[in-house]
Amino acid sequence: MSTTMRELVASHPFTSGMQEGTLELIAGCSTNVVFAPGEMLCAEGASADTFYLLRRGRVSIDVHAPGQGTVIIETAGPGDVVGWSWLVPPYQWTFDARAMDPVGCIAVDGACLRTKALDDPSLGFALLSRVSVTLLSRLQATRMRLLDLYGDQRGH
Amino acid sequence: MTPALHRVTERIRETADVTTLLLEPLEGPLMNYRCGQFNMLSALAVGEVAISLSGAPGESRLRHSIRDVGAVSRSLCRSRVGDLVGVRGPFGSDWQVAHENDGSEADSRDTVVVAGGIGLAPLRGAVEELVKAGQRGAGRVFVLVGAREPSQIVFNDDLESWARRGARVALTVDRATSTWDGRVGLVTSLLGDAGFDPKNARALLCGPEIMMRFTARALVDLGVDPEGILVSLERNMHCGVGWCGHCQLGPFLLCRDGPVVPYAGLVAELLTQRER
Numbered sequence: 001m002s003t004t005m006r007e008l009v010a011s012h013p014f015t016s017g018m019q020e021g022t023l024e025l026i027a028g029c030s031t032n033v034v035f036a037p038g039e040m041l042c043a044e045g046a047s048a049d050t051f052y053l054l055r056r057g058r059v060s061i062d063v064h065a066p067g068q069g070t071v072i073i074e075t076a077g078p079g080d081v082v083g084w085s086w087l088v089p090p091y092q093w094t095f096d097a098r099a100m101d102p103v104g105c106i107a108v109d110g111a112c113l114r115t116k117a118l119d120d121p122s123l124g125f126a127l128l129s130r131v132s133v134t135l136l137s138r139l140q141a142t143r144m145r146l147l148d149l150y151g152d153q154r155g156h
Numbered sequence: 157m158t159p160a161l162h163r164v165t166e167r168i169r170e171t172a173d174v175t176t177l178l179l180e181p182l183e184g185p186l187m188n189y190r191c192g193q194f195n196m197l198s199a200l201a202v203g204e205v206a207i208s209l210s211g212a213p214g215e216s217r218l219r220h221s222i223r224d225v226g227a228v229s230r231s232l233c234r235s236r237v238g239d240l241v242g243v244r245g246p247f248g249s250d251w252q253v254a255h256e257n258d259g260s261e262a263d264s265r266d267t268v269v270v271a272g273g274i275g276l277a278p279l280r281g282a283v284e285e286l287v288k289a290g291q292r293g294a295g296r297v298f299v300l301v302g303a304r305e306p307s308q309i310v311f312n313d314d315l316e317s318w319a320r321r322g323a324r325v326a327l328t329v330d331r332a333t334s335t336w337d338g339r340v341g342l343v344t345s346l347l348g349d350a351g352f353d354p355k356n357a358r359a360l361l362c363g364p365e366i367m368m369r370f371t372a373r374a375l376v377d378l379g380v381d382p383e384g385i386l387v388s389l390e391r392n393m394h395c396g397v398g399w400c401g402h403c404q405l406g407p408f409l410l411c412r413d414g415p416v417v418p419y420a421g422l423v424a425e426l427l428t429q430r431e432r
Contacts, residue, residue: 013348058339072332075339078349100337140370141342145330149364150273150304 029112035099048085049111057103086110159242191281195245199231206393208278221277247396262294272363302343354379382420
């Protein structure tokens with residue numbers, strides 16, 4: 001028996017605890033996609049109308065730095081969400097995201113969700129609540145990495 | 157309390173600033189110790205420093221992996237084969253891991269070992285024992301390692317060996333290099349899809365204190381019982397036997413009551429308090 005898009009969406013940690021109606025709305029804006037290793041999920045500067053709920057494989061979030069080539073800032077894996085530039089103007093990607101392995105994910109049409117959220121504040125709240133959790137977690141992790149925990153330590 | 161002289165019989169360069177010394181006593185038998193304990197090592201005419209044992213009981217030599225962070229540790233790291241090193245110990249508490257030949261029963265729970273940087277050294281012996289126990293049917297072993305950059309990951313051969321023998325090993329770095337195709341991010345990012353059963357798991361954590369704090373919280377958020385989380389803490393160890401008080405943390409004298417302590421309760425609270 002094939003899995004429906006609603007079931008796929010409901011099985012992702014991002015949607016854990018969401019109400020049935022909200023799940024249906026998100027499923028209505030979603031497609032199941034795969035990326036081959038090296039393929040880009042999104043590119044810096046491009047229009048950001050989609051975000052991805054990763055189901056399998058790893059994705060690198062990277063940026064091109066002159067003289068250094070491509071620098072990987074972070075990697076994301078199954079259960080993670082990639083992309084939140086669809087939420088805030090000017091709706092453009094600020095980093096590249098690239099498949100490191102064969103990647104399976106749910107591509108959610110953020111532009112579609114933005115429109116639906118305007119008519120349905122509970123959907124908007126559900127989305128923002130979950131994106132905030134992800135953002136906070138990433139922000140904390142980034143702050144920790146800024147501490148350079150494993151860096152030079154003085155001692156005996 | 158008098159250091160016993162040991163001879164350096166082998167020296168392994170683990171990374172640019174981490175060196176492993178293998179030591180044999182000049183006289184008498186090799187000391188008995190448990191995984192997680194430490195020795196006070198003295199570089200003759202330089203000073204003494206607390207260094208965890210990175211070997212497992214049953215090995216024929218003492219193993220210490222030392223990061224060059226100061227005068228004493230630098231002198232120890234520069235020791236050559238044949239040099240003498242003073243050893244006092246073993247001191248402190250251990251990871252409560254069953255050893256192959258001690259008759260104790262191995263834990264059937266999943267064991268999640270989380271190490272940051274050189275923090276893998278005090279855990280190395282315990283992981284070895286856990287992997288052996290796992291091969292005999294005990295609980296699964298998950299080794300999650302974070303490092304600043306790929307070149308600072310220690311014990312690469314051991315990591316491969318543990319993975320070959322059934323441990324789930326995952327690595328992440330803070331800063332990737334062009335040749336690194338692994339994960340990039342904080343060590344806590346490895347927890348979510350590691351595959352252990354939070355309701356039936358214990359955890360052994362060693363690394364920078366902030367890392368352990370955040371990792372312990374993340375484990376508790378996932379459902380791991382705080383009582384099953386052990387952390388290895390370090391303060392300014394001097395005497396090794398709880399007399400001098402240099403290593404005090406709240407009511408604990410970490411050279412005696414630690415370095416391995418349960419995270420739950422008072423320790424979790426103390427780790428968030430400023431030192432005075």
